[in-house]
Amino acid sequence: MNIHEYQAKELLAKWGVPIPKGIAAFSVEEAVEASKQLPGPLYVVKAQIHAGGRGKGKFKELPATAKGGVRLAKSEEVGLAAAEMLGNTLVTIQTGEHGKQVNRLYITDGVDIAKEFYLAFLVDRATGRVACVASTEGGMDIETVAHDTPEKIRTFTIDPATGWGAHHGRSVAAALGLSGDLAKQAQDTAAKLYAAFIGTDASQIEINPLAVTDDGKLMVLDAKVGFDPNALGRHPDLVELRDLTEEDPAEVEASKYDLAFIKLDGNIGCLVNGAGLAMATMDIIKLNGAFPANFLDVGGGADKEKVTNAFKLILADPAVEGILVNIFGGIMRCDIIAEGIIAAAKEVNLGVPLVVRLEGTNVELGKEILANSGLPIVSADDLGDAARKIVAEVKKAA
Template identity: 70%
Template sequence: MNIHEYQAKALLKEFGAPVSNGVAIFKASEAKAAAKKLGGPLWVVKSQIHAGGRGKGKFKEKAAGEKGGVRLAKSIEEVEAFAKQMLGNTLVTVQTGPTGKQVNRLYIEDGSDIEKEFYLSMLVDRETGRVAYVVSTEGGMDIEAVAHDTPEKIKTFSVDPATGFMPHHARTIAKTLGLTGDLAKQAEVVAGILYKAFVAKDMAMLEINPLIVTKQGQLKVLDAKVSFDSNALYRHPDVVSLRDITEEDEKEIEASKYDLAYIALDGTIGCMVNGAGLAMATLDIIQLYGESPANFLDVGGGASEEKVTAAFKIITADPKVKGILVNIFGGIMKCDVIARGVLAAVKTVGLKVPLVVRLEGTNVEEGKKIIRESGLNVIPADDLDDAAQKIVNAVKGGKAPAPKAPAKKPETKKPEAKKAEKKPASKAAAKSTGSKTSSKAPAAKAPAAKAPAKAAAKAPAKAAAKPAAPAKKAEAPKAAAPAKAAAKAPAKAAAKAPAKAAAKAPAKAAAAKAPAKAAAPAKAAAPAAKAPAKAAKGAAKAPAKAPAKAPAKAAAKPAAAAPAAAKKAEAPKAAAPAKAAAPAKAAAKAPAKAAAKPAAAKAPAKGKGKK
C-alpha cells in the first residue's frame, strides 16, 4: 500500500525525522490560508499523486500551464494561482504512463535553501531477508539512471536484524556522502530514526530523494515516498486509514474485496490463473507469442465459485481486454469449481471476446464436462503452450479459431503382428521356430528356400562346418535358407554352452564368401542328430574352443564350391533323419563346441594351421 508524500512526512515526523513544515489542501480556496500559516517567503506547491517524476511531469490541460507538478511560489498570490491550475487536472510523468493521474491534493510547504542533495532509501533485500540501505551522492535524480550510468556512485549494505542499526552503519553512510563533523553525527541520528520507523511500521520501501544539507548546516528530509507490506496492514489500522483509493485502479480495489491478487497491466489478454508462479509463467508465454497480458490475477488455491465469478467480472470490465485466458492447475483448487464460476460470470456479463480455457488437475474431467455441455463458444487447450498460441491467434485474427475435435486414438496392434509386418517373410518364419539367435545371423538377408528349411532347421548347426565339394558361385544364393535355419536351430544349446562365438562364426564366415551354401549338406547334420545323448554328454567335457573356431575359417573357403545338384538331392533326404533330431534337447546340454570337433578333423590342414 502506498501513501502520499505529506502523509509519509507526518509519519516520519512522529519518529523525530527533520522535515519541513507543510499543509495539505484539497481545494484551491484553501491555498491562501495555508500560505499565510507557513509564512513564506518561499513556498513549494507539490502535486500529491502516487507516482514519481512529478517535478519533470507535464499537465495534459493547457489551463494548468507549462510548469510541472512541483512549483516554487514567491508570493501568496502565486500560491493561489498554482493551486487553481493544478487541482483537478491530469499530470503525466514517467511513472504514470500516457494516461497520467488526476491531481486531487496539493501539499504546500516551506521552501528550503539547499546546499547539497543526496539520495537515501531503505528496502527489504530479498536475497538476505534484511533491511538494506541504498546511499548515493547523486540526490534529486533518477536513481535508476545513476545505477545504469555511474554505478560506482551507489553504496548498498544491509543491517543484521539481530543487532539493528549500529554506529558503524552510520559511519558507512557518512563516508559515502562525504559528511564529516556535525553533519556526520546528524546522519547517524537521521539514519537511525528511519530504520526505527521502517521496522515499526512494516514498511516495504522508504525513499528519501533528496536528503538535503541546507545552507544553515542542517540535514533534512525534503521528500519522502513510503510503501507498506500489505500482508502486515492488519497490525497497523492507523496506516490503513491513510489509504487513498482514488489513486488506485478501480479493478484492483474491487479485487481486494474478494482477496484476489490483481494488478492491472497495459496488454490485451486478460488472465485468470491460480498460483503466482503459474500466473507469471502465463504472462511470459503470452508475451513470447507476440501479445501482452492485460493483468496479473491469482485466484488463489482455495477460491470459491463466488470468488472466481468476481475475478471473471473484473477481467471483462477492462475495455482493453480482447481475449481471456483461464489457466488452472487444480491442486487444492478444483477444476469443476473454476468451470462453474466461469459459466456463472459469462451468463452475468456475457462473452464478447474469445475465451481459451486450460484445465488440469483435481476434477479436471468434471470441469471439462461442465464447459463442454454449457454450449458456450469456449476454446479448449491441452497445455499452457497450446493455450497461449490459441488465445494470441484468436486476438490477432479477430475471432476465435474453431476448436479442434479430439483426435481418435490409433488402433493398437499386437506386438507380434507389428514385428511380423516389419520383418521379411524369412525372419517371421524363423521366429515361429522359437530361435533366439535369429537376429544375429547375417545370412537372414539372403532369400530363403522354403522346402528344405523345416528339415534343416532341426539339424545342429555345427555339422554345417563340414567342407563341401566345389560348386558354381552363381547358384549359391538359392540354398541360403538352410544355412540360416541351421545356424538358428541349436539356440538352446548355444545358450548353455560357453561357445556363442562358435555358433556365429560358421554362419558369418559362410555368408561372407557365398551366402551360406556350405550349410546345404544335410547328411552331415543327420548323423550328428543320431548321436546318443550319453556320447554328447561325454563330449561336453572336452574343451573345444580351438577346434570350434578352426573349422569356421576352414569350412568357409571350400563352402563356396558346393555343387547345386548335390544340394537339391541331399536336402530332401535330410528330412527323414531329421526326425531323429528329437534327442537334440539332450545333445543341446552339451557344449556346441563339441559338435564342431568332428568337422575340424575333416577340415583342410591349411585351416588347422591358421588356428
C-alpha cells in the same frame, strides 16, 4: 500500498525524523491559508500524486511553457500556482502519457539548500535483509546516477537479528561524505528512518533529497513511502492513509475480492491460480503472437463467487477479445472451478471466446462438466495447446 508525500512526512515526523513544516491543502483557499501559517516569505507548492518526477512534469491542460508540479512561490503566487495545479492532469516520467489528476497539494516553507543527498531503505530480497542505499547525488533520479556514476551509490544491508547499530550510522555518514556535527545528524536521522521502516512494516522509504540547509541542519525535503500490503492488518492507522483515487479502479475492485489483478495492454484476458503460473501463462500467450490483457491470480481457494468476479473484472476491459483460463487444481478442485466458470459465463453473458485448461484434482470430472455445459467453451490439454487455441479463436472471431 503507497501514500502521499505529506502523509509520509507527517508519519516520519512522529518517529523524530527532521521535517520542515508543511500543510496539506485540497483547495486554492486552503493553499493560500496554509502559506499564511508558515514563516515564508518563500514557499514550495507541491502537487501530491503517487509518482516521481513531479518537478519536471507537465500539465496536460496548461501550455508547454508552464511550470511543473513543484514550484517556488512568493505569498502572492501561492494561489495562482494552486489554481493551475488542482484538478489538472500532471504527466511525469513515472505516470505514463495518461498522467494523474492532482487533487491535493502540499505547501511547505522554502528552505535554503547548501547540499543534497539521497538516502533510502528498501527490502533486499536477494539477501532477505533491509538494504540502506546512500548517495552524495541527491535531487537527481537515482536511476540516472546508477547508470552514469554507479560508484557514487553505496549500499549495505542490516542483519535482522541484530538490527541497526552505531556502525551502520557511521557507514551512512561516510557514504554521504559528512563529518563533525553533520555526521552525527546523519547517523541520528538514518537510525530513526530505519526504526520507522521496521515499525511500520514498510517496503520502501526513499528520501530525495536529504538536504543540508545553509544553517547547518539536515532536513528531509521529500519522502516516498510504501508499505508491505501483507502487513497492513497490523496497521489499521496506515490503511486509513490509502488514497483510492491514485490506484487503478480495476485493481481497487479486485482487492475487494482478494484477487491479485494488474491491467495490461493486450487483448487476451487471463484467469489463473498462482502467480508463477500466471506469469508463465502471459509468457506463452506472447510466444504465440498475442498479448495478455491482465495478470490475474485467483489464489488457491477460489470459489464460484470469486471466479465470477474475476470474469467481471476481465470483461470490464473493452480491449479483451478472448479469455484463457489456466487452473492447476491442488487445493482448488477442478470440478469446483468448472462449475464456477460455467456460472460466471452465464452471469456475465460471455461474448468472447473462452479457452479452459484444467489440470490436477478431479480434472476429468471438471472437463466433463465443461463439455456438458452447453456453452461454447474450448477445452485444452496443456498450456501450450491452450495458448495456441485462444490465439486462433480470437483471430477467427475478429
